[in-house]
Amino acid sequence: MERLDIDINTPISIEEDVAAEDELLGMIQNLSLGALLAAHVVNTAMRIMSARYPAELVRFPLPEQYNLRQLYPLAFTDHEHEIARTIFNQRAARAGDLDADDLRPRMEPLDTGQQVQVVLALFFMFGSKVGAMKHRTGFQ
Structure with missing residues:
Protein backbone atom coordinates (compact mmCIF):
# COMPACT_ATOMS: atom_id res chain seq x y z
CA MET A 1 0.00 0.00 0.00
CA GLU A 2 2.90 2.33 0.71
CA ARG A 3 4.28 1.69 -2.78
CA LEU A 4 0.97 2.75 -4.25
CA ASP A 5 1.01 5.96 -2.22
CA ILE A 6 4.54 6.77 -3.36
CA ASP A 7 3.76 6.09 -7.03
CA ILE A 8 0.09 5.91 -7.92
CA ASN A 9 1.04 4.49 -11.33
CA THR A 10 2.85 1.51 -9.82
CA PRO A 11 1.44 -1.70 -11.23
CA ILE A 12 -0.05 -3.68 -8.35
CA SER A 13 -1.00 -7.32 -8.44
CA ILE A 14 -3.04 -8.51 -5.48
CA GLU A 15 -1.88 -12.05 -6.21
CA GLU A 16 1.82 -11.15 -6.26
CA ASP A 17 2.03 -8.10 -3.97
CA GLN A 29 -12.46 -19.65 5.56
CA ASN A 30 -10.21 -21.71 7.83
CA LEU A 31 -9.00 -19.10 10.31
CA SER A 32 -12.03 -16.74 10.31
CA LEU A 33 -9.79 -13.71 9.77
CA GLY A 34 -12.03 -11.73 7.38
CA ALA A 35 -12.84 -9.01 9.90
CA LEU A 36 -9.21 -8.79 11.02
CA LEU A 37 -7.97 -8.48 7.42
CA ALA A 38 -10.52 -5.78 6.65
CA ALA A 39 -9.51 -3.86 9.78
CA HIS A 40 -5.84 -4.18 8.87
CA VAL A 41 -6.41 -2.80 5.37
CA VAL A 42 -8.39 0.26 6.48
CA ASN A 43 -6.15 0.98 9.47
CA THR A 44 -3.06 0.80 7.26
CA ALA A 45 -4.77 2.98 4.67
CA MET A 46 -5.53 5.66 7.27
CA ARG A 47 -2.00 5.54 8.68
CA ILE A 48 -0.49 6.03 5.22
CA MET A 49 -2.92 8.73 4.11
CA SER A 50 -2.79 10.65 7.41
CA ALA A 51 0.98 10.94 7.21
CA ARG A 52 0.92 12.70 3.85
CA TYR A 53 -2.38 14.38 3.06
CA PRO A 54 -4.53 17.06 4.73
CA ALA A 55 -6.81 15.66 7.42
CA GLU A 56 -9.93 17.15 5.83
CA LEU A 57 -9.27 15.12 2.66
CA VAL A 58 -8.27 11.93 4.49
CA ARG A 59 -11.33 12.03 6.74
CA PHE A 60 -13.75 13.04 3.99
CA PRO A 61 -16.08 10.06 3.51
CA LEU A 62 -16.54 8.22 0.26
CA PRO A 63 -19.90 9.63 -0.90
CA GLU A 64 -22.98 7.52 -1.44
CA GLN A 65 -22.67 7.86 -5.22
CA TYR A 66 -19.03 6.65 -5.15
CA ASN A 67 -18.74 3.51 -7.25
CA LEU A 68 -15.39 1.79 -7.43
CA ARG A 69 -16.61 -0.27 -10.38
CA GLN A 70 -16.81 2.87 -12.52
CA LEU A 71 -13.08 3.45 -11.93
CA TYR A 72 -11.74 -0.08 -12.30
CA PRO A 73 -12.99 -3.16 -14.16
CA LEU A 74 -13.93 -5.01 -10.97
CA ALA A 75 -16.80 -7.38 -10.31
CA PHE A 76 -17.98 -6.55 -6.79
CA THR A 77 -21.67 -6.94 -6.06
CA ASP A 78 -23.60 -3.90 -4.84
CA HIS A 79 -23.75 -5.49 -1.38
CA GLU A 80 -19.99 -6.16 -1.19
CA HIS A 81 -19.24 -2.67 -2.47
CA GLU A 82 -21.55 -1.03 0.05
CA ILE A 83 -20.11 -2.98 2.97
CA ALA A 84 -16.58 -2.00 1.94
CA ARG A 85 -17.56 1.66 1.52
CA THR A 86 -19.26 1.64 4.92
CA ILE A 87 -16.18 0.11 6.59
CA PHE A 88 -13.87 2.59 4.85
CA ASN A 89 -16.02 5.51 6.01
CA GLN A 90 -16.36 4.06 9.51
CA ARG A 91 -12.58 4.07 9.86
CA ALA A 92 -12.20 7.54 8.31
CA ALA A 93 -14.62 8.95 10.89
CA ARG A 94 -12.71 7.53 13.87
CA ALA A 95 -9.64 8.92 15.56
CA GLY A 96 -8.38 5.42 16.37
CA ASP A 97 -8.02 2.10 14.67
CA LEU A 98 -10.82 -0.37 14.10
CA ASP A 99 -10.36 -3.89 15.38
CA ALA A 100 -11.85 -7.17 14.24
CA ASP A 101 -14.64 -6.94 16.83
CA ASP A 102 -15.77 -3.65 15.29
CA LEU A 103 -16.19 -5.31 11.89
CA ARG A 104 -17.45 -8.80 12.75
CA PRO A 105 -21.14 -7.79 12.59
CA ARG A 106 -20.63 -6.67 8.97
CA MET A 107 -18.22 -9.40 7.86
CA GLU A 108 -19.41 -12.62 9.50
CA PRO A 109 -22.79 -12.79 7.73
CA LEU A 110 -20.89 -12.86 4.40
CA ASP A 111 -19.64 -16.06 2.86
CA THR A 112 -15.90 -16.54 2.30
CA GLY A 113 -15.92 -15.27 -1.27
CA GLN A 114 -17.84 -12.14 -0.30
CA GLN A 115 -15.40 -11.43 2.54
CA VAL A 116 -12.48 -11.72 0.11
CA GLN A 117 -14.25 -9.29 -2.21
CA VAL A 118 -14.79 -6.78 0.61
CA VAL A 119 -11.11 -6.92 1.61
CA LEU A 120 -10.07 -6.42 -2.03
CA ALA A 121 -12.57 -3.57 -2.45
CA LEU A 122 -11.07 -1.83 0.60
CA PHE A 123 -7.63 -2.05 -0.97
CA PHE A 124 -8.89 -0.56 -4.24
CA MET A 125 -10.81 2.14 -2.37
CA PHE A 126 -7.54 3.14 -0.74
CA GLY A 127 -5.90 3.37 -4.17
CA SER A 128 -8.70 5.46 -5.65
CA LYS A 129 -8.74 7.81 -2.65
CA VAL A 130 -4.95 8.26 -2.79
CA GLY A 131 -5.22 9.01 -6.51
CA ALA A 132 -7.93 11.60 -5.88
CA MET A 133 -5.96 13.24 -3.07
CA LYS A 134 -2.80 13.36 -5.19
CA HIS A 135 -4.80 15.04 -7.95
CA ARG A 136 -6.42 17.49 -5.52
CA THR A 137 -3.22 18.43 -3.69
CA GLY A 138 -0.74 18.18 -6.55
CA PHE A 139 1.41 15.78 -4.49
CA GLN A 140 3.46 13.46 -6.62
Whole structure:
Protein backbone atom coordinates (compact mmCIF):
# COMPACT_ATOMS: atom_id res chain seq x y z
CA MET A 1 0.00 0.00 0.00
CA GLU A 2 2.90 2.33 0.71
CA ARG A 3 4.28 1.69 -2.78
CA LEU A 4 0.97 2.75 -4.25
CA ASP A 5 1.01 5.96 -2.22
CA ILE A 6 4.54 6.77 -3.36
CA ASP A 7 3.76 6.09 -7.03
CA ILE A 8 0.09 5.91 -7.92
CA ASN A 9 1.04 4.49 -11.33
CA THR A 10 2.85 1.51 -9.82
CA PRO A 11 1.44 -1.70 -11.23
CA ILE A 12 -0.05 -3.68 -8.35
CA SER A 13 -1.00 -7.32 -8.44
CA ILE A 14 -3.04 -8.51 -5.48
CA GLU A 15 -1.88 -12.05 -6.21
CA GLU A 16 1.82 -11.15 -6.26
CA ASP A 17 2.03 -8.10 -3.97
CA VAL A 18 -0.55 -8.81 -1.28
CA ALA A 19 -1.60 -12.44 -1.01
CA ALA A 20 -2.50 -15.25 -3.36
CA GLU A 21 -6.23 -15.90 -3.68
CA ASP A 22 -5.95 -19.32 -2.02
CA GLU A 23 -4.09 -17.71 0.90
CA LEU A 24 -6.83 -15.11 1.34
CA LEU A 25 -9.48 -17.80 1.10
CA GLY A 26 -7.65 -19.91 3.68
CA MET A 27 -7.22 -17.03 6.11
CA ILE A 28 -10.90 -16.21 5.88
CA GLN A 29 -12.46 -19.65 5.56
CA ASN A 30 -10.21 -21.71 7.83
CA LEU A 31 -9.00 -19.10 10.31
CA SER A 32 -12.03 -16.74 10.31
CA LEU A 33 -9.79 -13.71 9.77
CA GLY A 34 -12.03 -11.73 7.38
CA ALA A 35 -12.84 -9.01 9.90
CA LEU A 36 -9.21 -8.79 11.02
CA LEU A 37 -7.97 -8.48 7.42
CA ALA A 38 -10.52 -5.78 6.65
CA ALA A 39 -9.51 -3.86 9.78
CA HIS A 40 -5.84 -4.18 8.87
CA VAL A 41 -6.41 -2.80 5.37
CA VAL A 42 -8.39 0.26 6.48
CA ASN A 43 -6.15 0.98 9.47
CA THR A 44 -3.06 0.80 7.26
CA ALA A 45 -4.77 2.98 4.67
CA MET A 46 -5.53 5.66 7.27
CA ARG A 47 -2.00 5.54 8.68
CA ILE A 48 -0.49 6.03 5.22
CA MET A 49 -2.92 8.73 4.11
CA SER A 50 -2.79 10.65 7.41
CA ALA A 51 0.98 10.94 7.21
CA ARG A 52 0.92 12.70 3.85
CA TYR A 53 -2.38 14.38 3.06
CA PRO A 54 -4.53 17.06 4.73
CA ALA A 55 -6.81 15.66 7.42
CA GLU A 56 -9.93 17.15 5.83
CA LEU A 57 -9.27 15.12 2.66
CA VAL A 58 -8.27 11.93 4.49
CA ARG A 59 -11.33 12.03 6.74
CA PHE A 60 -13.75 13.04 3.99
CA PRO A 61 -16.08 10.06 3.51
CA LEU A 62 -16.54 8.22 0.26
CA PRO A 63 -19.90 9.63 -0.90
CA GLU A 64 -22.98 7.52 -1.44
CA GLN A 65 -22.67 7.86 -5.22
CA TYR A 66 -19.03 6.65 -5.15
CA ASN A 67 -18.74 3.51 -7.25
CA LEU A 68 -15.39 1.79 -7.43
CA ARG A 69 -16.61 -0.27 -10.38
CA GLN A 70 -16.81 2.87 -12.52
CA LEU A 71 -13.08 3.45 -11.93
CA TYR A 72 -11.74 -0.08 -12.30
CA PRO A 73 -12.99 -3.16 -14.16
CA LEU A 74 -13.93 -5.01 -10.97
CA ALA A 75 -16.80 -7.38 -10.31
CA PHE A 76 -17.98 -6.55 -6.79
CA THR A 77 -21.67 -6.94 -6.06
CA ASP A 78 -23.60 -3.90 -4.84
CA HIS A 79 -23.75 -5.49 -1.38
CA GLU A 80 -19.99 -6.16 -1.19
CA HIS A 81 -19.24 -2.67 -2.47
CA GLU A 82 -21.55 -1.03 0.05
CA ILE A 83 -20.11 -2.98 2.97
CA ALA A 84 -16.58 -2.00 1.94
CA ARG A 85 -17.56 1.66 1.52
CA THR A 86 -19.26 1.64 4.92
CA ILE A 87 -16.18 0.11 6.59
CA PHE A 88 -13.87 2.59 4.85
CA ASN A 89 -16.02 5.51 6.01
CA GLN A 90 -16.36 4.06 9.51
CA ARG A 91 -12.58 4.07 9.86
CA ALA A 92 -12.20 7.54 8.31
CA ALA A 93 -14.62 8.95 10.89
CA ARG A 94 -12.71 7.53 13.87
CA ALA A 95 -9.64 8.92 15.56
CA GLY A 96 -8.38 5.42 16.37
CA ASP A 97 -8.02 2.10 14.67
CA LEU A 98 -10.82 -0.37 14.10
CA ASP A 99 -10.36 -3.89 15.38
CA ALA A 100 -11.85 -7.17 14.24
CA ASP A 101 -14.64 -6.94 16.83
CA ASP A 102 -15.77 -3.65 15.29
CA LEU A 103 -16.19 -5.31 11.89
CA ARG A 104 -17.45 -8.80 12.75
CA PRO A 105 -21.14 -7.79 12.59
CA ARG A 106 -20.63 -6.67 8.97
CA MET A 107 -18.22 -9.40 7.86
CA GLU A 108 -19.41 -12.62 9.50
CA PRO A 109 -22.79 -12.79 7.73
CA LEU A 110 -20.89 -12.86 4.40
CA ASP A 111 -19.64 -16.06 2.86
CA THR A 112 -15.90 -16.54 2.30
CA GLY A 113 -15.92 -15.27 -1.27
CA GLN A 114 -17.84 -12.14 -0.30
CA GLN A 115 -15.40 -11.43 2.54
CA VAL A 116 -12.48 -11.72 0.11
CA GLN A 117 -14.25 -9.29 -2.21
CA VAL A 118 -14.79 -6.78 0.61
CA VAL A 119 -11.11 -6.92 1.61
CA LEU A 120 -10.07 -6.42 -2.03
CA ALA A 121 -12.57 -3.57 -2.45
CA LEU A 122 -11.07 -1.83 0.60
CA PHE A 123 -7.63 -2.05 -0.97
CA PHE A 124 -8.89 -0.56 -4.24
CA MET A 125 -10.81 2.14 -2.37
CA PHE A 126 -7.54 3.14 -0.74
CA GLY A 127 -5.90 3.37 -4.17
CA SER A 128 -8.70 5.46 -5.65
CA LYS A 129 -8.74 7.81 -2.65
CA VAL A 130 -4.95 8.26 -2.79
CA GLY A 131 -5.22 9.01 -6.51
CA ALA A 132 -7.93 11.60 -5.88
CA MET A 133 -5.96 13.24 -3.07
CA LYS A 134 -2.80 13.36 -5.19
CA HIS A 135 -4.80 15.04 -7.95
CA ARG A 136 -6.42 17.49 -5.52
CA THR A 137 -3.22 18.43 -3.69
CA GLY A 138 -0.74 18.18 -6.55
CA PHE A 139 1.41 15.78 -4.49
CA GLN A 140 3.46 13.46 -6.62
